[in-house]
Amino acid sequence: MRWPTPLALTTTGSTSSAGADTPSVRVSSCEDERVDGGGFSLSDLATGEIVSVAIGDHAVAFTFEGRPTLLIDIGDAPDVFHATEQAVSPRWTWWSNRTALKIIELGVRPAKCWDLSAAHRLLFGGWRSGPEQIWARLHNLDTASIPHRMPVTLFNQALDAGDLGEPVGPDGHLRPEWVDGDWSKSSAQVVSWADTALAMQQLQSRYIDDLHHGPQLRATVLSESAAELLCAELEVDGLPVDAAVAASIIAGFVGPRPRDAAEAAAELKRRDDDVLQHLPPGITFDLRSPDQVKSLLRRVGIEVPDTRAWRLEALRDAHPIVEPLLAWRRAERVLTTFGYAWVDEHIGPDGRLRGLWSGSDGAAGRMTASAGLHNMPAELRPAVSAESGYAFVRADLGQIEPRILAAVSGDPKLAAATRADDMYAPVAEQLRVEREIAKVAVLGAMYGQTTGKGAEALRRLEREYPVAMGYLANADQAAQGGNDLRTYGGRLVPMTAININGVSDRDARSRAAARGRFGRNAMIQGAAAEFFKTWAVLMRARSNHLNARIVLCLHDELLIHVPEDRAAETAALLDRCLQEAAHRWAPVRSDGLQPVRFVSDTSVVGAWSEAKD
DNA sequence: GATTTCACGTA
DNA sequence: CGTACGTGAAATCC
Structure with a gap:
């Protein structure tokens, strides 16, 4: 897709509102060239889906139905973003949520997006997901051959915008000069970079179709994309902590x-x-x-x-x-x-603990956070307290992993057990063992238990729940054989992701066993992470009217900061979002029952430490 | 100076 | 039971 001469424009900051329904933007000039663009009315765009691409740290190119429409500087025009969100709530497309962060810092909360980086990590696995990686994988190029830019020295100055050439170099890879993004951009180049991103979105979309992983894969891309928005918001908002x-x-x-x-x-x-x-x-x-x-x-x-x-x-x-x-x-x-x-270092003068958030780092795609947000000792939790006039709604998913196992394996008997608040009780009854034994056996099966007291219970598990146990054994076998896995939601778990260092001193058999454990664990942990993120982003999308903000995500636990008088409503909404997430994962059966039941323990508290089981 | 090991918090 | 992550200090490597 090549664009015609772009209407590459910046606003003069004079966003005039002709009316609440038809905000308009007057466009006039660009960094280094003048293009007469005339007026631009957002109401013109309300009829179709905008695809918008934010570029680098500053500029944003808007496109509408494939045509470039507007190029603006982020810092110049928060009102443009605000008006755009209000009017059309576009699905933004960007290379990564670092762009979303810029917009969020302006006080605008984008509702939805296609995050190329998040989609890339989902589709291809691993950590690295810059434009050069995205481009290379979608063009079947060896990522090992991605060119790197020479370090800038006295004799090797940063390139002028005019030296950049096209985004694609003669080797077929994206030019590192473009990827690095520290170049001064002409409007045509910004639009060209936007063009590249949009092309990646289309290639990713086609890749999804070709994988034939079912409708949940595209849903996971959108959920993971929204989770990246949530991550950016978590970075901006921070966690309320009384220093x-x-x-x-x-x-x-x-x-x-x-x-x-x-x-x-x-x-x-x-x-x-x-x-x-x-x-x-x-x-x-x-x-x-x-x-x-x-x-x-x-x-x-x-x-x-x-x-x-x-x-x-x-x-x-x-x-x-x-x-x-x-x-x-x-x-x-x-x-x-x-x-x-x-x-x-980490608690600001505004009483917020801030760290960097990643939506899907690591082998199985769980969220990660720095600044101690994910490993704060329990003793410090009393310091995590809601601000005056606010409360926390905290909720954690109950027995998430066995419930996930029931869902992703499609084991009807295990799914039936999820009907109970404590699903280990019916499982224990089925196995004719004590509840504790049943629990250890189920967890052991999911984690690849090696030291065996529950050996007998494990045998019974295999007899009573052959579908679920077969699913785990299958993952174990595949991983041992060095085959990549893909979670229920569609995340690729490359076997190169396993940390060899930790087991390098062991013999071949225990290394194989370690790979097997990694495989069966990744399928459960990864799917649980996907389910959790679906829950979280549904809550994010549904809770705007409550002034509720998710301030912490902890694998199976959500902490939401909300005005006191909306706390009860928020808790109720959180449960509805959980049911919606469950429904999206597995539509109801013909008898009207949800095949797998998910439960949460929800409470309204003043500090994180309260009401924690 | 950069990388690895040990230790330990969270789920 | 087992997996994952981020962290800081010491030990080790180059």
Whole structure:
């Protein structure tokens, strides 16, 4: 698709409203060329779907029915985005949510999009999903041959816009100069880059059709795209945290905030001495060094292969130094990872903890977050508290993994068990074992349990739920054979994603077993991640009128910040969204029943720590 | 200076 | 039970 001479224009900031229904934008000039574009009325666009492509950090090219319509500078025109969302709520197309972030920072919340990067990670697996990767895979080019740009040196200055040429180089790859995006763009080049992105959207769409993975694949692309919008919003909004409460909790572990270096050193020594006093005077070890801790333990007669907490836990009574050592470890964790430095670095003056969010990193496509948002110790959760006049609605999915297994495998008997609030109860009855045994057996089957107490229960599981167990065995076998997997929602799980390092010292058999475990786990964990994101983005889309904001996603748990008087409504809506997500995953049967039931535990709280099971 | 290992928090 | 992630400090590599 080549575009005609683009109407490459910027607004003058004079978005005039002719009326609430027909906002219009007057366009006049561009960075480096003048194109007489005349007037532009958003109401003209209301009849069809806009495809819009945001470019780099700044400019955005709008297209309508394949024709370039408008090019603007993001920072210049928040009102244009706002009006566009209001009038037509387009499905934006962009290379990644870094563009969405720019718009969200202006206070506009795009409703929907096609995120090329998210779609790419879904379709092809892995982490890398820049324009050059997207282009290469869709053109069957070897990603190893993607060219890299020479580092910029004194003698190798950044290119002028005029030196860029076409986006595609002679080797068939996107030119790295274009991908890097730190070039000054002419309007024609911006439009050309938009052209490229739109072409990728069409190729991805065709790729989806050709995979024949069922209607859920396209639905997953849209859900994962929306999840990227959610991620950008999570980065902008942040998690409400009371820094004073956080500081007082930290003080309980490591003492008050030191005023100077000497005080910090004294506090450090005091904590070290709590442990070292159990040794003969004069003997000292660096407690921060695992090797030295091992030597320390050897000196008091304890020999261990490593000094991990769970191992030392069992040796509490072996020597009086073990107990204070464990306490030291705990305090050290708080001090180094979640101490005052963490508070200072990640909690803003507005009382929001902010980190970077990824919608689908990793092997199975779960969301990830930095700044400790996903591994904050439970002891710190009281500091995560709603602002004045607000409340949290927190909800987590109950027994999500076995329910997912029932759904993706299509096992009718296991699906029947999901009708119970506690699905392990009917499973236990079926297996004629205790509930705990049944639970361990089901989890063991999903995770590839190796140490076997539940061996007998596992055999019974295979007899009673052959479809579900067959699904897992199939994934295990495929992964052991080095074959890539694809989740129920359509995410490719490449077997290259498995971390070989951790098992490199084992023999071939245990490596194969590790691959098998990885495979069966990825199919469940990945599908659960997809289901969770569907739930979350439905809630995001449905809750605008409540002023509710999702402020934390934690694999199976949602935390929503909402005005107090809308909390009950929000909780009710959250449940309806869960039912909608379940329905989208598996339409109702002929008898009108939902084949697999999903449940959540939902509560309205003032702080995250409350009402947590 | 960059990379790996150990340890540990979360699900 | 087992998988995944992000983190920080020490140890190791180059």
